[in-house]
Amino acid sequence: MASADTTVGAQLRGSPRGRWKWLGGTRGVDLIARLVTLAAALTVLVVTVWLVVDLWQTSRLPRHQFGFKFLLDRVWDPVFGHFGALPFVYGTLVTSAVAMAISVPLGVGAAIFLAELAPRNISDVLTFFIELLAAVPSVVFGVVGIFVVVPWVRTSFGPFLKDVLGFLPLFQGPNYGVCFLTAGLVLSIMVLPFIVSISREVLLSVPLELREGALALGSTKWESVWKVVVPTARTGILGSIFLALARALGETMAVTMVIGNTPKIAASLFAPGYSIAAVIANEFTEATGDLYLQSLVELGLVLFGVTLVLHAVARVLVQATAQKARSAA
Amino acid sequence: MNRLRWRKIVNAVMAAVTGLCALTAVAPLLFVLGLLAVKGASSINWSFLTQLPKPTGEIGGGMANAIVGSGQLLLLAAVFGVPLGVAGGIYLSEFGGWGVPFVVRYAADLLVSVPSIVIGIFAYAVVVIRMGHFSAIAGGFALGVMLLPIVVTNTEQFLRTVPVWLREGSLALGAGHWKTTISVVVPAAMQGILTGILLALARVAGETAPLLFTAFNNDYWARGFGQPVSSLPVRIYEYALSPYDDYHRQAWAAALLLLGLVLLVNVLSRLVLARRMAARRIA
Numbered sequence: 001m002a003s004a005d006t007t008v009g010a011q012l013r014g015s016p017r018g019r020w021k022w023l024g025g026t027r028g029v030d031l032i033a034r035l036v037t038l039a040a041a042l043t044v045l046v047v048t049v050w051l052v053v054d055l056w057q058t059s060r061l062p063r064h065q066f067g068f069k070f071l072l073d074r075v076w077d078p079v080f081g082h083f084g085a086l087p088f089v090y091g092t093l094v095t096s097a098v099a100m101a102i103s104v105p106l107g108v109g110a111a112i113f114l115a116e117l118a119p120r121n122i123s124d125v126l127t128f129f130i131e132l133l134a135a136v137p138s139v140v141f142g143v144v145g146i147f148v149v150v151p152w153v154r155t156s157f158g159p160f161l162k163d164v165l166g167f168l169p170l171f172q173g174p175n176y177g178v179c180f181l182t183a184g185l186v187l188s189i190m191v192l193p194f195i196v197s198i199s200r201e202v203l204l205s206v207p208l209e210l211r212e213g214a215l216a217l218g219s220t221k222w223e224s225v226w227k228v229v230v231p232t233a234r235t236g237i238l239g240s241i242f243l244a245l246a247r248a249l250g251e252t253m254a255v256t257m258v259i260g261n262t263p264k265i266a267a268s269l270f271a272p273g274y275s276i277a278a279v280i281a282n283e284f285t286e287a288t289g290d291l292y293l294q295s296l297v298e299l300g301l302v303l304f305g306v307t308l309v310l311h312a313v314a315r316v317l318v319q320a321t322a323q324k325a326r327s328a329a
Numbered sequence: 330m331n332r333l334r335w336r337k338i339v340n341a342v343m344a345a346v347t348g349l350c351a352l353t354a355v356a357p358l359l360f361v362l363g364l365l366a367v368k369g370a371s372s373i374n375w376s377f378l379t380q381l382p383k384p385t386g387e388i389g390g391g392m393a394n395a396i397v398g399s400g401q402l403l404l405l406a407a408v409f410g411v412p413l414g415v416a417g418g419i420y421l422s423e424f425g426g427w428g429v430p431f432v433v434r435y436a437a438d439l440l441v442s443v444p445s446i447v448i449g450i451f452a453y454a455v456v457v458i459r460m461g462h463f464s465a466i467a468g469g470f471a472l473g474v475m476l477l478p479i480v481v482t483n484t485e486q487f488l489r490t491v492p493v494w495l496r497e498g499s500l501a502l503g504a505g506h507w508k509t510t511i512s513v514v515v516p517a518a519m520q521g522i523l524t525g526i527l528l529a530l531a532r533v534a535g536e537t538a539p540l541l542f543t544a545f546n547n548d549y550w551a552r553g554f555g556q557p558v559s560s561l562p563v564r565i566y567e568y569a570l571s572p573y574d575d576y577h578r579q580a581w582a583a584a585l586l587l588l589g590l591v592l593l594v595n596v597l598s599r600l601v602l603a604r605r606m607a608a609r610r611i612a
Contacts, residue, residue, distance in 0.1 A: 027505070029505060029507050029508075030505050030506040030507045032507075033424075033506070033507035033510070033511075034420070034424045034506075034507075036416065037416045037417065037419045037420035037423075037424055038420050038424065038429065039416075040412075040413045040414075040415075040416030040417040040419075040420060041416070041417035041418075041420040041421055041425070041429065041430070041433045041481070042417075042429070042433065043413050043417065043477070044417055044433050044436050044437050044440065044477060044478055044481055045432060045433055045436045047440065047474055047477065048436040048437075048439055048440050049436075050451075050455075051440070051443070051447075051448075051451045051474075054451055054454050054455065055447070055450065055451070058450075058454055105350075106350050106353055106354060107350075107354065108350075109346060109347045109349075109350030109351070110347065110350040110351040110353070110354040112347045112350075113344075113347035113348050113350060113351040114351055117344050117347060117348070118348070118351070126351055126352075126354075126355055128599065129355045129358055129359075130351075130354050130355055130358070132358055132592060132595055132596070133354075133357060133358045135531065135532065135535075135591055135592060135595045136358070136361060136535075136588060136591070136592075137534075137535025137536070137537070137562060137587060137588065137591060138535070138537065138538075139535065139537040139562045139565050139566050139569075139584070139587075140361065140365070140535070140565075140584045140587065140588050141361075142566065142569065143565060143569045143580055143581065143584045144361055144364060144365075146569055146570070147368075147569070147577070147581075148364065189357045192354055192357070193354075196354055220336050220337060220339070220340040221340055221344070222339060222340040222343045222344065223336065223340070226343070246442060249444075250443075250444025250445070250446070250447075251444075252444065252445065252446040252537075252538040253537045253538055253562075253566060257566070257569065257570065277444060277446045277538070280446050280449075280450065281446055281538055281541055284449075284450070284453070284541070284542045285541065285542045285545075296450075297450055297454075300444075300446065300447045300450045301447075303444050303446070303447060304443060304444065304447050307442055307443070307444055308439065308442065311438070311439070311442040315438070
């Protein structure tokens, strides 16, 4: 990177004065400062490695006892010391899928409007509000979820869905309000700002010439956006979706408060369920015995691994788009 | 000609549809704010701010200990995260070469992306098990672990926006590397660094999950940092799930208080940063 060449460090290292740094005075101070700040920077690395090692070691027991079957076993029975994570994995995936189904079209549509179609000052104001949404603490979403969204799903939205789409197994069975659907709805609002703000940035990075070219060939504004700009920014938008998905999978409080906390697998979105993060939040303090506690830690490790991979993929995608935009310009 | 009209209709319809998406995306924030104001504002009063929680079933009481507890936890998090974070950011921007900054940046990215409940497990294993009980220190450590990578990244980014010629001027006048950094580069980026720290604190202030099994909760004043301590988010969580109307009322009020503080810090910081950016564009 060019940035590495501009640091003073890079310039000083090549200078002859560097030889005197062991002799005290200014050089000595510089050396000490370098070492102290280096130590501070390395704490980030140390903490990260420590976290991974710690999770790995603290989840030894269930890994040895259950192996990979841990993730595929549907029985979670602390009383008999039998731990299978499938209900939690299922709940996490279903709620995230519902969240994505809502927030992806909504978020990408909003990003297109904000980046391409709206006047700049209106776009800036709306984006400001949408990004503030990302600052709302998740427990606040939980409060709104439990007191407003849950009754709404129970009395209005759920019955409406049953009337219209009741022939699908997804929308059958009793509806208590605390369910996969409610958790997915709340999650969709929580991850929306990530999709909107990153997709908008990616769209804005597409060079102006591409739009001008499309317009000059006689396309309408929408055609230039949909057939030229969006395809160019596609990988970056996909990256923003992966980031949002990582947030959704790891979200704890809001989901815990509305999902119903029942370790069951049900086809219906109206059924109460459980998610990985929720079961850790609920049972960690009352876990008796090493195997129980370590099974919860292993769930945390799984969550960590999945978000890690999603983040890595998202970063690559967003950076690839930025590079493409730069080379096209 | 018919085809052209169709294309124009599509154009207008899609503009309306995406515009509607944007409005729908803005609506939740306004909805949540309005709802909290309606449900919570009337319950924020003197006793709410100054009293301890009443025993279950009794009407009244307040969240004084949770408000102070949140402050304590943030203080601990700042003590752990801010000096290390700023120093680390200085290294990455001013002293780093190739290898170490690359690895540290990657680690910071990774740490930011860790779900907060997992940070809670980590703090439990590192602090709570060692101390033998829940404590403010464990909660502060958990929040500090979340704070550290954010502060490192922010500090580095703001230091990088300081123009190279400022450093060159200082070095040309004979100042050393560290002298240049601490009396020229850091002051030039100070406003941004401080704003970044405030934003990071506002972000961890609303975290509940990492506190559930580290700081835990406390119905009374915590004596010192070695005791379990109450905090606004955990208190909101507990009260919202309780079956009592009076607790629900207080949960709404506390949620309004928490959201108000977090949004205030966010709005002010963003305005400051926007002004800074605008000033740089003119310069």
